[in-house]
Amino acid sequence: MIYGIGIDLVEIERIKKIVARKGDSFLQKIFSEQEIALCPIADDKKIEYLAGRFAAKEAVAKAFGTGIGRDLGWREIVILKNERGKPYVILAKPGYENEGFRIHLSISHTNSLAVAKAIIEQI
Numbered sequence: 001m002i003y004g005i006g007i008d009l010v011e012i013e014r015i016k017k018i019v020a021r022k023g024d025s026f027l028q029k030i031f032s033e034q035e036i037a038l039c040p041i042a043d044d045k046k047i048e049y050l051a052g053r054f055a056a057k058e059a060v061a062k063a064f065g066t067g068i069g070r071d072l073g074w075r076e077i078v079i080l081k082n083e084r085g086k087p088y089v090i091l092a093k094p095g096y097e098n099e100g101f102r103i104h105l106s107i108s109h110t111n112s113l114a115v116a117k118a119i120i121e122q123i
Contacts, residue, residue, distance in 0.1 A: 001122050002119065002121060002122075003063070003101065003120040003121060003122040004062075004063035004064055004065055004120045005062075005063055005118070005119050005120075006058070006059040006061065006062030006120075007059050007062070007115070007117045007118075008058035008059045008115070009055065009113060009114070009115045010051045010052075010054050010055040010113065011051075011112060011113060012051045012111075012112055012113060012114055013112065014051075015047055015050050015054060015114075019046075019047065029074060029075075030075070031050070031053065031074070031075070032075050032078045034080060035053055038081070048114065051109070051114035052108075052109055052114040052116060053079045053107075054114070055115055055116035056077075056079045056087060056116035057077045059116040059117055059118040060077050060105070060118045060120075061077065063103075063119065063120045064120065072091075072093060073093070075092070076091065076092045076093040077089065077091060078091075078092055079105070079107075087105045087106070088103070088105060089105055089118070091103075100123060101121065101123065102120070103118060103119070104119040104121065
């Protein structure tokens, strides 16, 4: 049964400006250590990666119907990838663990936009 669907669209240039202005404080506020460790080194790929993960976190929160901050924080939604590059979600908050839910996630980019869609299936 579908529990919720969420989608988010982020302007890559917006994330680029925030990273330039706030640097590590932005990264530490939004992303887990695991996500930061997986971040590409090349500037263009780094910003694309961060924008995609930012959109994915928003999409997951929207699919749960909570939004960011009310019940789920930025760092409590962790977006990783499997050995084939497919993104997946780990929920790092008691009561929201993946047990009982299957979260389907897709992230895509253009030169200027990152989009993510999350579908939460209750199992």
